Amino acid sequence: MSYLSDMNLRAVLTVLVARAGGTVDISNEEMYDAMIPGGSNGERFVVSQTATGVRVSIEAAPQDRSGLN
Numbered sequence: 580m581s582y583l584s585d586m587n588l589r590a591v592l593t594v595l596v597a598r599a600g601g602t603v604d605i606s607n608e609e610m611y612d613a614m615i616p617g618g619s620n621g622e623r624f625v626v627s628q629t630a631t632g633v634r635v636s637i638e639a640a641p642q643d644r645s646g647l648n
Contacts, residue, residue, distance in 0.1 A: 582624075582626060583624070583626055583635070587633075591633070591635055622637045622638060622639060623637070623638050624636070624637060624638075625637070625638050
């Protein structure tokens with residue numbers, strides 16, 4: 580599984596918001612930063628299957644990974 584359909588994305592968001600207590604507050608600044616990342620290759624979602632479900636993670640842009648070494 581390499582992507583989430585709109586239906587699956589809604590299901591993942593439902594689970595995550597429920598785990599957070601039913602409400603997730605996001606500031607305008609956080610939302611804009613996520614919508615328009617500073618680099619040209621923003622983060623991408625990596626979707627993988629596990630034995631019991633699905634794992635959704637964020638892969639940093641290539642320039643962000645260079646500082647991790």
